Amino acid sequence: MREVCIVGVGMSQWGEVWKKSLRDLHTDAALAAVKYAGVDHLDSLYVGCMSGGLFVGQEHLGSMLTDYMGMRGLPAMRVESACASGGMAVRAAYIEVASGTSDIVMASGVEKMTDVSGDDATYALATAADQEFEVFNGATFPGLYAMMAHAHMAKYGTTREMLSAVAVKNHKNGAKNPVAQYPFEITMEGVAKSVMIADPLHILDCSPITDGAAAVIVTTVDIAKKLGKPYIKITGSGVGTDTIQLAQRDDMTTIKAATIAAGKALKMAGKKIGDINFAEVHDCFTIAEIVVAESIGKYAPGKAGAAILAGETAIEGKFPMNSSGGLKSKGHPVGATGVAQVIEVYKQLTGQAESGRQIPGNPKVGMTQNMGGSGGSSVVHIMEVA
C-alpha cells in the first residue's frame, strides 16, 4: 500500500442554489479542486451522491459529470451509502491510489435537493431508512433521530440544553465560514423555542436541505510534493455498518457503525482516539453529534452532552468538533457532506481555515466521521499533517 494524500480541494456554492443544476454544482467544485491542486489530468473519479434519481430524476452520474467537467472518457462511477456517500467516495479514491491502480483520483460529492417539494425531499431522504418497516409506518428522519434522543435522555439524563448547545456551537463556527448555508449565530433560547418537528427535536436541532458539491484530489505523496501545494496525509480509513432499522439495534443510544469505522481507522493509523486533535462529525441532528462523540470513543456513554455544554468541543476547547459549522450551519447536501468534512480537515491542518475558526495550537491530526441513515453505515478518515 502506498501513502496517500489530499492535495487539492474545491467546493461549489452551498445553499438554496436555484440558478445551478446538479451538473453545474459538480462542475464548479470539481474544476476548483483541479485548479487548486494544479494537476494536468485525473486518472479516475468517484462521485458520492445519495439520490440523484429522486431529487432531480438523474442517475448515471459518472457519464454525465465527467462530460460536463470537460473530461470525456475519464473512468468514473457513483458511490452510494445514503448520507455517507461522500465519505465512501473518498475511501474508494483512497483505495485506488493506495493500491497503485491510479495516481491522481478525484473524490467528489453532489446533491441538488431543492428542486423538489419539501414532501418529496422528505421521501427521498427517508429512502435511507427501512422503506417497508419504518417509512411505511410514518417514520421520517427527524423522527428516527428523535427516538434516539428520547432513548438517550431516558438512559443518561441528556437534556434540552445539551442538545441546544450543539446547535449554538456549530452555528457560532459556521458564522465564520464563507461557504455556510446559514452563517449566523443562534441562541439556546432560540433553539428551544423554534418549531417542533419531531419531539424532542425542534427545527434548529435539524440540518437543512441544501444544494451543493465538494471535491478533493487524492494522490501519492511524490506527486503532491512535485505539485508544490500544501497537502495532508490520509493515514486511516474505516467503514462500519449496522442494521438499517433503528428498532433492530441492540442499543439505540449508540451508533455501532461509527464505533466499528472509528476503530478500524484508528488501528490503520496506529492512533488512539486521544491522539486526535479535532473532528468533523455527522451532526445531521443535534443528538447525532452527542451520540457520535460517544460512539467513536471520545466520551464515555452519556458524557458527551455535558462536555459539549461545558464548551469542551468549541474551537478553543480541548476537542473541537465541527469547526466548519457542521451539517447544522454549513448545510447538508447529503452526497457532498462527507467530502466537505475532509476539506475542513485539510483547511485546518494546513492552517487555511478562516479567521475565528482556525483551531489554535497547530493541530496535527484530524478525523472525519460521516454516516448514512440513522447510523446504518459510517465511514471515518484520519488525516495528518504531512
Place this chain on the structure above:
Amino acid sequence: MFSSRNWREYPHRYRLEASKFKKSGKTYFPKRAVDPETGDTEQEIVRLPNEGKIVTYTVIRVAPSQWGDISPYGLAIVELTDGTRVMAQVADCNVDEIKIGMDVRIEFRRIQDEGHHGVISYGYKFVPKWF
C-alpha cells in the same frame, strides 16, 4: 405503491409473521433467511406476541403528506413480550400521553392509501392497553 409490493408484505403486516431460528432461539421481524448472529438458516415461522412496552418514541409534527390528516401522530419502538422490537404508529391516545414504559398492544389498522383507485395499505399500530 405497487400492489405486489404491498401484497408481498401481508405475512408481516397482517399476521406479524417472524423468523425464529433453531440454534439461537431468537426471533427476528420481519422474516429473514439467515440468523445475523449465528449464520443459522434453520428456522420456524412464528407469530409475534401482540403486547409490549414502549422503549422510545417521538411525535411527528411535520408529517409526510399521506399522514397530513392525522398529524401530529405518535411513532414508537415497542419491545414485545418475547423481546422482539417493532416500530409503528401509536393510535387512540392524545400524543402528549405517550411515554417510555407505556403498555401497548398491537391492532390491525389502515396505514396509508393512494386516493382514487390506489392501493389501501393495512398493517399494525400500537394502542394503549388502558382501552
